[in-house]
Amino acid sequence: MKSLDKKILVTAALPYANGKIHLGHLAGAYLPADIYVRYQRSMKRDVIFICGSDEHGVPITITAEKENTTPQNVVDRVHLQNKATFEKCGMSFDNYSRTSLPLHHETAKEFFLAFFKNQILVEKKEQQYFDEKKQKFLPDRYVEGICPVCANPEARGDQCEKCGSYYNSTELKNPKSKLSGETPTLRDTTHFYFPLGNYQKRLEEYLKVSNEREKWKDNVLSACKGWFNDVLRDRAVTRDLDWGVPVPLDGYDNKVLYVWFEAVLGYISSTKEWSKKVGKENLWKEYWHDENTKYVAFIGKDNIVFHCIVFPAMLMAWNDINETKYVLPTNVPANEFLNFEGQKFSKSKNWGIDVDDFLSLFPPDLLRYSLTMNMPEGKDADFYWKDFQSRVNNELADTFGNFVNRTFTFVFKNFEGKVPPVSDALSMVDDMLVNHLDWTTSRSSDALEKYSFREAASCIMELVRVSNKYFDSNEPWVTVKKNPEQCATTLNLCLQTIRTLSILFEPFIPSASQRIWKMLNLKGTPSEAGWESASKRYLEVGHILNSPEILFIKIEDETIEKILHRMDQPTNDSSTEFTPIPSGLGVTNQRTNELTNKPTNLPAAAGEKTKITIDDFKKIELRVAKILSCEQIPKSKKLLKMKVTIGTEERQILAGIAEHYKPEDLIGKTIIVVANLEPAKLMGNESQGMMLAASDDNGKLCFVTTEKEMQAGSVVK
Ligand SMILES: [Zn+2]
Structure with missing residues (x-):
């Protein structure tokens, strides 16, 4: 180090x-x-x-x-x-x-x-909207008008939330002041620039x-x-x-x-x-x-x-x-960004969960650990409730919690809750564990120095797995009778390892670490003992331990189901109602119209988005698919759930077209789907692809199909 x-x-x-x-x-x-x-x-x-x-x-x-x-x-x-x-x-x-x-x-x-x-600063004269009635200059966000690009009537002064265009507020058509509702005038103003x-x-x-x-x-x-x-x-x-x-x-x-x-x-x-x-x-x-x-x-x-x-x-x-x-x-x-269940966190769309609400359901260590293991370090990552549950249950409870608990329970049952003696001559297996303590301490340290938090936590969790294997292969429940000295050594080393883990895990799950420290009956905090002491065997023979407590409680399926169910409920406030719209959005620019449920008649100009290369386009796998079955999703006004075949396999696809098609009208139809889209969870159902559709003048969605009947699975290019 x-x-x-x-x-x-x-x-x-x-x-x-x-x-x-x-x-x-x-x-x-x-x-x-x-x-x-x-x-x-x-x-x-x-x-x-x-x-x-x-x-x-x-x-x-x-x-x-x-x-x-x-x-x-x-x-x-x-x-x-x-x-x-x-x-x-x-x-x-x-x-x-x-x-x-x-x-x-x-x-x-x-x-x-x-x-x-x-x-150093440059002074510039420029024109800015002014509200005559309120006698105030209006920053961009205080001006509203018609978007110069898509004609959205509620475009903001500097950006249209519907088509995503940025412009100068003076380009806005029919500008109005948000303060008074009056048409603002343009006045000269001076500003400093860096x-x-x-x-x-x-x-x-x-x-x-x-x-x-x-x-x-x-x-x-x-x-x-x-x-x-x-x-x-x-x-x-x-x-x-x-x-x-x-x-x-x-x-x-x-x-x-x-x-x-x-x-x-x-x-x-x-x-x-x-x-x-x-x-x-x-x-x-x-x-x-x-x-x-x-x-x-x-x-x-x-x-x-x-x-x-x-x-x-x-x-x-x-x-x-x-x-x-x-x-x-x-x-x-x-x-990079962390997304939530396949989509961006959005306050206006009521999508996501804030930390406060999360902590009213689960202790902070669970959140810290699962976010660390899923940290968007190099690219965007996704938070899924099911992933969270399995990390907590499999890694924290079944692996880490279990190792600590079985060690303490064994020591209390067979060694009166005191650190057992360690043999002078360690076996090869013992040595391997001791070396692993050193190795983990220095490797996780290297990872932390280069801001690779996920790698550091994974490396420490690996030590827990190694320790569990060590416990298993040494079979202390057998040696306790046949070879008590070896049994004592095994448990001594397991306890030393728990001390190591308490120090190494402290940056990630501080409260669990502190509780382990207490169970070990050690003074101060793991952090005060210090990282560089982590792999040293500081627990003295005969040191009295405190009785063990459960470190992590497993999360029941039912709890997660309840959360997912609640997430699916639309909110009462219609202005923030969130209805996921998975379909038809690649073709037109209507996504945001769908979300606010106010379709405009004007499609945005083609080619307005960032240009992509043919290689970018080739990343999208488009396939001909046939709809095998289709049904309305209960409680959703917009979503239909369909089973489609793409030749080699069947997929479940959700599409926001319930207002435009009856389920029975779609069965047997040929559609085009994006086949390599990351699955997304909507209203508790997984969507394994996206159906292409376009909107007509009245905002009605029409699915895209092929000119003649094609085999399901055919590649669209
Ligand atoms: Zn616009």
């Missing part, structure tokens, strides 16, 4: 104080950060873990208006809520701050003024050098490359809004700093707050102003540009003009 004397600064993305933390957030940034920090603490390194709420920006003011309250009330509530949730799932932040604090405002203003005085493009060369060099020092993740590097290829543009630093950090200049009333500019500085202000709390006001500088500090920023993939490009550029700009220099991120190990 490498020794490391430098300080380690770990930050996790500041969650936006406009909603609850869900499983995707946890798997993306917070859990990996927490595991990493706990491991570093166990390695006795000087590490601090910094986070906090991001409390400014337009979505918060919109929520406040909806709730008829102030933005401050919204963030007060959400901040406390999220802070409590993080505590419940064991996030061990050294500080969890908030960007609405004066300390943060001061920090953000200091950066802005330094840039302003040194003429010239990100000026830093492109240095940023590319910074990434290259950082990656040479310590390998960055491929998904992060390729995202950055994409941004560099697009050429970095000036980014507006200010906007016309009254909720945020006010622009600290005379004559700039009703302007605040853009959230992207000040939120990342929240890491610095949160560290300052921590310093004050621990009574050493300047301590934060020892982390931020030391170029040897190892600064690791944990984020989800949607934040890559801000942490790998924008924030480093801001710090470079600061460092150019100041004596005291900030350290840039040493690594930004961003994770």
